[in-house]
Each structure stands twice: as structure tokens, then as C-alpha cells.
Amino acid sequence: MIRTQRGTRAVVVGIVFCLLLSATLAPVSKAALPTTDVDSVGPERSTAAATVSDSANNTTASDNGTTGSDVLSGVAAYRLSRAESDELVPVILVFDDQSRDGGGRNDTTTRAQIRATTNRTQSDVREFLDARRANGTVADVKPFWTRNALAVEATPAVVRTLGGMPNVSAIHYDRPIYATGSVSPSVSAYLDSLSAYGETVRPDSVQRATSGTESWSVKSIGADAVQERGITGTGANVSVIDSGIDDSHPALRGQVVRWQDFVGDSSQPFDPWGHGTHVAGTVAGRTDANRSVGVAPGARLFGARALNADGQGSMSDVMAAMEWSAENHADVVSASLGASPFPLEYRGERGVRPNETGTADIELYANGSGVYQTNAKYDGFKPAYVYVLVEPTRVGGEQIQSDERRAEVMRNLSVTLRDPAGETPLRGVDAGWWFADGRVPAQIAYQRFTPRNGTAIETPGNWSLDVENDHPESVSYRYRTTAYYPSNGSDQFSRYVDSLVTTTDTVAVISAGNAGLLGNRSVASPGASAGAITVGASRQTASDVTSFSSRGPVGFGADRRPGIDLIAPGENVTSAYSTSQTDEAEPYVTRDGTSMAAPHVSGTVALLLDANPNATRSDVTRVLRSTARPLPQTAPTVGAGMLDTWSAVNETAELPPSVTTETAPPTDPDGDGRYEDVNGDGNVTLADVQTLFAHRNAGAVEDSQEAFDFSGNGRVNVVDVQALFAAVREN
Known part of the structure; x- marks a missing residue:
């Protein structure tokens, strides 16, 4: 019987790239990790493995060397290597000719030309797949024309053969997508852990x-x-x-x-x-x-x-x-x-003697696909930052029982993240914004490490989490490090939307x-x-x-x-x-x-x-x-600002005048020289905004510009309507 990965994706546990998505990320699987005896441990590296898959500790996918393996993305190669020979693996094929946007034109003729080009470049693959539907090695074929791509569920052998066919330039795993909930579960997993130490921010x-x-x-x-x-x-x-x-x-x-x-x-x-x-x-x-x-x-x-x-x-x-x-x-x-953003997590427990440094290995990859295939060439997801959580658990061989004792021990530990050369190119800051009072509780270290130069993390390889102990006694600590690989806009899903x-x-x-x-x-x-x-x-x-x-x-x-x-x-x-x-x-x-x-x-x-x-x-x-409406926050946080539907529609086409255009004389309720009560009804409401818009070119307004120049631009126009509208909303 032919099996499909489509029906089993929801039960896969762990941090797998293709499964770590926005809204229903499962919490990280709790692998059995050793608790180290601090009295017998030196500064050698931790052996704790990253949580990267449902059942495998290795982070590279084997390449069988068959036809088409060089066009497989790292995730696709990994999923094929884990699949049974009769299992249907969902993938998306991308074809060579993607320069089909008609030079920016999107008229009927141009779209017909694009469809024709798509049909021509995909024809061999479609015929190949049609011939294999009957024996159950192929299912659910979905060709696309807005981007030259085709989705299919097929056995590993068929997928590898597809990789060697004409015009196929890349094969990507058809990963699951989820609705965005109130908070991303990649965040929820940390919030659940952090809530043990203090009140966290949670919508x-x-x-x-x-x-x-x-x-x-x-x-x-x-x-x-x-x-x-x-x-x-x-x-x-x-x-x-x-x-x-x-x-x-x-x-x-x-x-x-x-x-x-x-x-x-x-x-x-x-x-x-x-x-x-x-x-x-x-x-x-x-x-x-x-x-x-x-x-x-x-x-x-x-x-x-x-x-x-x-x-x-x-x-x-x-x-x-x-x-x-x-x-x-x-x-x-x-x-x-x-x-x-795709998270790759390592966790474990270490012990460190006084005046020594405990070290744990953390593998960082050049891109998200590299987690599964060391020579992967698709770099839609680049490593951007690393979160580190350190919690003292034992001191002098005794379990820490109180927050006060844990905080006292934590004050004597310092946390550093080093690259393969032993350098510290990442800057760590306390992630206090995760907590309601804006501060990281004293009993733990919780930091976000980012490149000092604002780039992606440019040095892949074996990094180390170093914890230096200045406490007079040996200390055991739990650690959790998560490297995040956000999209840089060149991943296949984003590129499809572009097309x-x-x-x-x-x-x-x-x-x-x-x-x-x-x-x-x-x-x-x-x-x-x-x-x-x-x-x-x-x-x-x-x-x-x-x-x-x-x-x-x-x-x-x-x-x-x-x-x-x-x-x-x-x-x-x-x-x-x-x-x-x-x-x-x-x-x-x-x-x-x-x-x-x-x-x-x-x-x-x-x-x-x-x-x-x-x-x-x-x-x-x-x-x-x-x-x-402009806001004081930066563009990466709020973009151009707050959506202003009223102003946007006014900018597009002048709205019809209000139902009632006759108004009483305007008044100045706060005595600032600006007549906010435009319609003279004794209140400053949205009705005044509507009246100002309807009469902004009328003679009465033009003769009294200072009275209605709410923006201070020297004239009465739609900018003043926006300014009055903003004032009404704030009040």
C-alpha cells in the first residue's frame, strides 16, 4: 500500500524545519539529556544533541547520489532519506524559466504568453507523472502558472528521477502552513518555561x-x-x-x-x-x-x-x-x-567547578537548508540571532531550593557565545521585554545574541556556549539555546507571492x-x-x-x-x-x-x-x-505607520459631501485659536472631520485659514482633515 507523508505531518514531534511554522508549532520534544555530576566534570564539551527531528539526532541528510539529487533542497533531501520506498512525499518542483512577468505587464495577452511558456517547460514532467498515476507512485499533481512550478506527492524514487528531468531547477519540500494564532508557538514554548520565574508578557x-x-x-x-x-x-x-x-x-x-x-x-x-x-x-x-x-x-x-x-x-x-x-x-x-522563523534548539545540563568555564557545543549553519544537508545551496532562511537561557540547578552538590539562593548563584555566572575561532562576534542583551516588568528575573540568564554589524550570522560551524563560574562552589546549570533562521524574502513561498x-x-x-x-x-x-x-x-x-x-x-x-x-x-x-x-x-x-x-x-x-x-x-x-498615520516606532516595527482608512480613501478619490452641509458657526472649545468644533454643534467629533472635509475649499474656510489650519502648513487642505481626525480619535 502506498503511504503519504501528508497525513502524518501533524504528529511529527520536534524541531524540524518543515514543521516549525507560525501558529501551531509543537513544543520542543524533551529528549532525555544527562544530568552531570559537577564533582566529576571538567570543562569538556557537552554531548547534548540539538532537537532537529522526530527520531534522528543527526542534522545532515544523506544524499543517495541518484539522479537529480543536486537540485534537492536540504529539507527535501532529508525527507526523502527518511521516507519508506512506497511513501508519497509532498514536494514542489521549480522550473528554469522564471523570467515570465512580461516586463511588468499583466494584460490578457501577456498572461496567455506566460501560460504557454509554463505549459511548454512543464510538459515532459507532466507526461511523466501522468504515466505513473496508475501504479500509485504519484498523486495530487498541481501545476502552477503564476510561478513556473508544480506540486506533487510522489515516492522517493520518482522525486529523484524528476530532479534529473529537463527544466527542473529545484525541488523543495511542500511544507505545512498554519493560520497565525494569537502568539506563535515558537514563542509559546519559551513563555511556558519563563513563566516559572516571573510574570511573562502574553496576549x-x-x-x-x-x-x-x-x-x-x-x-x-x-x-x-x-x-x-x-x-x-x-x-x-x-x-x-x-x-x-x-x-x-x-x-x-x-x-x-x-x-x-x-x-x-x-x-x-x-x-x-x-x-x-x-x-x-x-x-x-x-x-x-x-x-x-x-x-x-x-x-x-x-x-x-x-x-x-x-x-x-x-x-x-x-x-x-x-x-x-x-x-x-x-x-x-x-x-x-x-x-x-525556523528555530534550531540545543538543550542540556552542565556542571562547572569554581573559577572554570563550562562549555556546550552549538552548531550553526549557513542557511536553514544546511541543517539537513551540509552543502545546501538554497538560502531563503539565514541565521539571524540566538536566544540563550541559563538556570542554576545545583550548588555544592545540593539542589537549589529557593529563588533567593538561585539568584545569588546566578550573579556569579557569566554567559558568553563564541564562534568556531573562539571570538565573540555576537552581542548579548537581556531579553527583559519577555517579562511584564521589563526585567529578566535575577535567578536566570536570558539573553538575545545578535551580530554586532547587523548582518546575518556569517560564521557557520561549531559554536560554544561558555558559562564562567566565579562562585566559590561547583555549580550545575540547565541551558537552552535556540538559533533562529528568518526568511530573507527569497524562500519559495515568498517568491511565489512575488510572482x-x-x-x-x-x-x-x-x-x-x-x-x-x-x-x-x-x-x-x-x-x-x-x-x-x-x-x-x-x-x-x-x-x-x-x-x-x-x-x-x-x-x-x-x-x-x-x-x-x-x-x-x-x-x-x-x-x-x-x-x-x-x-x-x-x-x-x-x-x-x-x-x-x-x-x-x-x-x-x-x-x-x-x-x-x-x-x-x-x-x-x-x-x-x-x-x-506616522508613529514614533521604527519602520521595521510599524512600517509607514497606523492604517488610516479615511485618509486612504480620500487620497484615492474625493468622497461625496456629507448628508448635511449646512452648519452652525464654528467654535473654538479650548481657546487655542483653532476651531475644532467645525459644525458648531458644541462637540468635537467625527462629524466635525466630515464637515471640514466637505467644506475645506469653501470661501468661509479660505477666509479663515488660521482657524482651520490644524496641521500648521499654512493652508487648509486634506492634511488638516487628517490632523483633526487624529485629534478626535485620540480624545
Whole structure:
């Protein structure tokens, strides 16, 4: 019987590159590691192995030397070496000719030419696979044209043969992809350990919403004001690539106009998990439901179910969903999913005598594929930083019983990370931001080591974790080191998104990921794509980014870019929830995550296209960035700033005037010379912003410029509307 790896991926335990993804990373497997007797140990290196796979301690994949082995990525080679001869391994083939974007053109003729080129370069491979379907050595063939690639499940022998066929330039493992939850489990694993020493930073996950009829997040970005002017996203198609959509929910009834199930065979929209329904509700929830949660309630939704009931799919499932969306004329693909930086962990326990140094080996690789294949040439994931946790456990042969004693011992230990030459090119800083009070507890060392020159970690090989003991007694300590390999934007998933958007002019809005506690360089793939609009999460109560929102930059050296385009509401966001997950007739829940932030941007794009149907992808991206409200944080943290839907739509096309254009004389409530109460009703509200916009060119305003020059630019224009809008929101 032919077996497939597809059905067993979820149960694989350990830190395997292809399984360490953004939202449902399993905690690191607890291998049996020796507890060292400090009275008999010297400074020799630790023998503890890295946790890298479900059952293997070796970190390099054997290469059988068969046809096509030189085009296998490290992960693909590793998975093939572990597979049984009759097991189907999911892989993605990339073909030679990728220069098919028509020089930036995406008209019908150019796309037809691209399809023809794709069919020609893939023809031999497709015929080969078709001939092998009958004997069960091949299944689930999915050709793509927006990027010259093909996904297939095949036995190891077939995959290796494919590697030697014409035009096949690379074979990558078709890794699992997960929805981005409230916090990345690659972060959760550390949070669980650190919580034993002090209160850690941890966002809420899911809460029941019990009151109110309107989502705060829709109002905060000004989407409700845009809707009041008759701009609701009408005519725009937004494809939600997720766990499905429950279109029986009153907020979404009639909104889903196209549907395709890529992980099952349902012909009707449904959502067995709820995540996709929440996202869809934020994009286009109806205003006549019990709660107004949608940014663009007039938009048409496509349901592209690429994640199963556990929130898991595959890279090829998501690619297929994106391509189907573009082929069916989706203007926007909204994807709240991805793969967080790949972690490689070592842990163990060491002992060190007074005035000596305990040393543990840590292997760092030139790229993520190198973990599995020492000569791997694919470098989409480069090592960027290392986290180190050290905890004293025994002193003088006695177990440490109190935090005070542990802190006293820790004060006499110093932690250093050295490269193969014994040098210290990485700078370590206390990672106090993981804790509620901003400080690392005194009883442990918890540090983040990064290159001093801002590059990737450039020296692969056998590094060492050195712990020097200045305590008068011997000390035993537990250690845990994790090297992180974030995407530099050249991984296959990110490159697929690049190809999709340039080939079809579809706008790709993708969540940044929820690994923000890792610090800089924590953006998930495919959010690392240069062609995507990558969205971080803002807080509800302040103009700031949440702690869990992943940060840039993406890339190194000359290729370095912020990696975040802008941030949007991602904390305490209320939206629709699948009726299959609750007994309520019209359920709503409140969630946190960049998954919740991205659909605010997707809905805003729909509003932009309603206001100006001729806007291109480049136009949309430019407007979102130029109108975002600037924030004091750096671009890799917040991009251009906070999403400002009102300003973005105004920039795209002038909104119609308000329903009531007659106003009372304006007033100056605070006596500062600026007449914030523009409509003269005695209050400073969004209605004043609307009135100022409608009359900013009227004679009365022009004659009294100083009174309405809220921005201080010497004239009254849309910048003053934005300034007044910002003041109203802050108050």
C-alpha cells in the first residue's frame, strides 16, 4: 500500500524545519539529556544533541547520489532519506524559466504568453507523472502558472528521477502552513518555561464578546465614516484564504459569491474551525447584522479554504488557493497565515567547578537548508540571532531550593557565545521585554545574541556556549539555546507571492506573524515577500504595536528592507465566529493577532477600489503607505505607520459631501485659536472631520485659514482633515 507523508505531518514531534511554522508549532520534544555530576566534570564539551527531528539526532541528510539529487533542497533531501520506498512525499518542483512577468505587464495577452511558456517547460514532467498515476507512485499533481512550478506527492524514487528531468531547477519540500494564532508557538514554548520565574508578557487569545453593537477597530481606522459616505467596497472581490467561511452567519449571509475547498471536497461554504469566519467578518461583515464588524460590507467575498479543521494546510494548498483567486478575478487575496522563523534548539545540563568555564557545543549553519544537508545551496532562511537561557540547578552538590539562593548563584555566572575561532562576534542583551516588568528575573540568564554589524550570522560551524563560574562552589546549570533562521524574502513561498502579484496585479495582504517577542527579524513567510502588503498588529488603547506582532527588517545588507508595510488593529478585535463552533445563533468573539490586523487592510483596499475602480496594485500600496498615520516606532516595527482608512480613501478619490452641509458657526472649545468644533454643534467629533472635509475649499474656510489650519502648513487642505481626525480619535 502506498503511504503519504501528508497525513502524518501533524504528529511529527520536534524541531524540524518543515514543521516549525507560525501558529501551531509543537513544543520542543524533551529528549532525555544527562544530568552531570559537577564533582566529576571538567570543562569538556557537552554531548547534548540539538532537537532537529522526530527520531534522528543527526542534522545532515544523506544524499543517495541518484539522479537529480543536486537540485534537492536540504529539507527535501532529508525527507526523502527518511521516507519508506512506497511513501508519497509532498514536494514542489521549480522550473528554469522564471523570467515570465512580461516586463511588468499583466494584460490578457501577456498572461496567455506566460501560460504557454509554463505549459511548454512543464510538459515532459507532466507526461511523466501522468504515466505513473496508475501504479500509485504519484498523486495530487498541481501545476502552477503564476510561478513556473508544480506540486506533487510522489515516492522517493520518482522525486529523484524528476530532479534529473529537463527544466527542473529545484525541488523543495511542500511544507505545512498554519493560520497565525494569537502568539506563535515558537514563542509559546519559551513563555511556558519563563513563566516559572516571573510574570511573562502574553496576549489574550479568544474572549466572548458580550456587549456593544459595533467593532472599535472599524471606527478607529475611520472605515465607518467612509461607509457613511456611500463607499462600502461595492464591486471589489476579496478572497479570504483560510479555514473557510460560515456564510450562514447573519453578518456574512449573501457575502460569499465564490467558493473552493482545497483541503476537502465541500461544494458549499463552511468553516469547521472559525478562524476564517472571523477574518471574513472583519473584511466584509454586513452592517445590518447585530454587530457592525466589517470594514467593507459591500465587498464580495471569495471563500478559498486552504486550511483544515486544525488550521493546517500545505504551501501548495495556499498557492493553489491564491492562483484560483487570481484566475477568478479577485482584486485582493487576504491571507492570515504563514511560517515563522525556523528555530534550531540545543538543550542540556552542565556542571562547572569554581573559577572554570563550562562549555556546550552549538552548531550553526549557513542557511536553514544546511541543517539537513551540509552543502545546501538554497538560502531563503539565514541565521539571524540566538536566544540563550541559563538556570542554576545545583550548588555544592545540593539542589537549589529557593529563588533567593538561585539568584545569588546566578550573579556569579557569566554567559558568553563564541564562534568556531573562539571570538565573540555576537552581542548579548537581556531579553527583559519577555517579562511584564521589563526585567529578566535575577535567578536566570536570558539573553538575545545578535551580530554586532547587523548582518546575518556569517560564521557557520561549531559554536560554544561558555558559562564562567566565579562562585566559590561547583555549580550545575540547565541551558537552552535556540538559533533562529528568518526568511530573507527569497524562500519559495515568498517568491511565489512575488510572482503572483506581478503576473496578475492582484493585491496580496498578508499577516506579519505573531513572533514579535523574538524581536527584530521575526516576520513570517510569505509575509516576507517584497510584493505583499505585510501587516502588523496595533494595540486597542494606544497608537503602538502589540508585543506579539512580528517585526522586520527582512533581508540583509543591500537587500535589507523594513518588512512591515503598516500596522492595523490586532488586539481585542470583535468579529463573526463560525456557528458550528458554538450553540449561539449569531456568535461573535474577540481575538488578538496579526491575523485580525490583515483583514482591516484587505477591507480598506476594497474601499479604495470602490472609490477608484481603476486603481492598480501599485496605486493601492502607495496610498496605504502615504496616508498611514506616522508613529514614533521604527519602520521595521510599524512600517509607514497606523492604517488610516479615511485618509486612504480620500487620497484615492474625493468622497461625496456629507448628508448635511449646512452648519452652525464654528467654535473654538479650548481657546487655542483653532476651531475644532467645525459644525458648531458644541462637540468635537467625527462629524466635525466630515464637515471640514466637505467644506475645506469653501470661501468661509479660505477666509479663515488660521482657524482651520490644524496641521500648521499654512493652508487648509486634506492634511488638516487628517490632523483633526487624529485629534478626535485620540480624545
